[in-house]
Amino acid sequence: MKIKNRTAGSFARCQRKSCSQTSCQHKSFRHIFFLAGCCCCLLLALAPPATAIRRTIIDAMPSDKTNPDKTNLLETGGGIIKPGGAPAGTPDEIKIVSYNMRWRGGDELRELIGLLRDDSQIGGAAVIGLQEADRGKGRTDRINTARVMADALGMHYAWAAPPRANSEQSEDETGVAILSRYPLSDVERIVLPHEGPGHRRRVALGATVRLGATDVRVYTIHAETRVVMEKKMDQLRAVLTDLERYPRIERVVVLGDFNTIKQKDVEGARRVFEAAGFATPFKDGQATWRTFIIKLKLDWLWLRGFETSASGIARQVEMSDHWPLWVTVKFKWDKGRG
Incomplete structure (x- = not known):
């Protein structure tokens, strides 16, 4: 498995020092x-x-207060893979879920794991993209959320977080994660351009999912809330820039919390991804986030190289201020293939 971290340094360097005369x-x-x-x-x-x-x-999870980005902010693992959990051949159809889980822990995390296993809408997904997934934070009992979920669901996982906003922080920022029934490779942590308030950064995570003989490139994004529209679009384009490094992969999923708060953000996100050949079954007016009486479309799920056979927003799942998005997709094959 190739693992890349654009901002992390080497784990150790040996320096030889000669004794003085x-x-x-x-x-x-x-x-x-x-x-x-x-x-x-x-x-x-x-x-x-x-x-x-x-x-x-x-x-x-070491802490380096002199350079917060030296803290290891990219992690992968195999979970507890169940025998026969990932079929050997390329499936005809898979389910994909995107969810900003808003750092759930404890009983709510156990409930979410149960839903991702058994729910009629979001249960049984082959690929899950998460945002606001904690690791080692007090508010979620210092557990590794992505690892706990992967172990319980029998999936592979990758998790990444942005650098700490300042050197006095004792905990890492919340992260993003990809869970997959299939092996992951070429895992890439992408620190998004442009700082938010208080020098806060946001991150995306990319990985190649090997489904039998077919590779699918998957990205999960947690974009910044309080930046102007042009900078927010730059953050979305960052994953498309990474995607250019994989020209032979025809099937791509880009999902996550884009924080498209304003209508011009929504329209901008659509322009960016449609220009790159992506499609989404979700319309601009479909809310994915709510607080009191306000509802907004913040979350997206973009596809390239797939046909959507079913999709929905699981509004019965109310443990976060976001709702999960799910799609069931079929592979688009070249002409002549059965």
């Missing part, structure tokens, strides 16, 4: 340095491989 004049010091060097070599020989080191760093 004066300190090496004494035999006792030479003995000390010789013994220290032997100890270092022994530790390196016994150290786990790089992948294991990376796994440890992810689990520990």
Whole structure:
């Protein structure tokens, strides 16, 4: 599995320092340095491989207050994959769900997992895109939300978060996630352009889903709320820029919370994706978010290379201020293929 993080540095760098001329004049010091060097070599020989080191760093969720972006903000895992959970061949039809879960935890998270497993609308999806998924935050009992959900549903997962807004933050920002019944590769954390209030950044996550012999590129986005329309469109175009690196992949899903608060944001988002060859079964007037009497279309699900056979907004799911979007899609095949 290829994992890329555009803003994260290497996990460790070894620097060799020569002793000074004066300190090496004494035999006792030479003995000390010789013994220290032997100890270092022994530790390196016994150290786990790089992948294991990376796994440890992810689990520990380290904090680097001098450079918040050094905190590991990209994570992948296999969940507890059920035998036979992902068919070997390319399916004729799959369900896709997008949901801004608004950092649910505890009983609500368990309820959501049950709905994603059994509900007639959002249950049984092959691919799930999430926004506002926490990891290690006090408000959600410091659990890894994406991992907990993947384990419970028997899915692969990838999770990413933006850099911390300031060096004094003790917790990472909330993140985005992709859950999939099928293996993930080319996982990419994309820090979106343009800061929001208080130097806050937003992030998208891309991954290639291997469905049998067919690759599908999937992106989940959590765009900024309080930026002008042109900057918001730049954030959406960032995933299309990443998509250009995969010219051979014909089937693409871009979903998430675009925060298209104003009508001109809605119209702008439609122009951006229709110009890139995408289509959506959801109309501009279909609200996906509500507070009191106000309802807005903030969430989107764009498709390329698929035919939609069913779609809906699961308004019975009320644990967030957003509603989940779902589609059932069929693959578009070239002429001549059965």
